[in-house]
Amino acid sequence: MTTASGLTRLRCTVNVNLLTTEVSTGLLLNMSDKITFTLHEVVAALDEAADSLLIDKYGVTGSQFVFLAVCADVEPTDVTSLARCLGVSKAAVSKRVPSMVAGGWIVTRDDPANARRVVIELSDTARELVETGGRDLDRAFTSLFDDPRAAGIDPHQLNRQLGVLTELLLEKGPFA
DSSP, rough: OTTTTTTBOOOOOOOOOOSSSHHHHOOEEEESSSSSHHHHHHHHHHHHHHHHHHHHHHHHHHHHHHHHHHHHHOOOHHHHHHHHHHTHHHHHHHHHHHHHHHTTSSSEEETTTEEEEEOOOEEEHHHHHHHHHHHHHHHHHHGGSSGGTTTTHHHHHHHHHHHHHHHHHHHHOOOO
């Protein structure tokens, strides 16, 4: 199915044989009836839409934007701290830093108190991108709530609820 924004959305079905009596009926269960799959679909579609908006308007990918936005939240930072916040390895951050410096998005400097630590900060251009791009992404996403099919969904309440679920997962571990 193709959505109005041009994103292709794949609907998966699974043949589920839960009981012997159901084997002959070949019960089909739409995976979107499972909240975990639906949340995955939402995140995948949101990532694709964000990538498209950010590339078209700002010339950066969603992945680059997330790197910069997380850096903005914790700067000044270092490779180890930024990797922890991004949920990636130190090697992944170290590999990305040179291209971000070359692109004028971040600046690095040595830490005078620790010769092994490299301090990472956003450039003014990146700070503006994070502010403006973040606002544009929020505006584009929240405009979905204007669709009549989204009637009854309170975006502020949804955000709070998703925040609680995120906190619980981080606190208790997966499916504790």
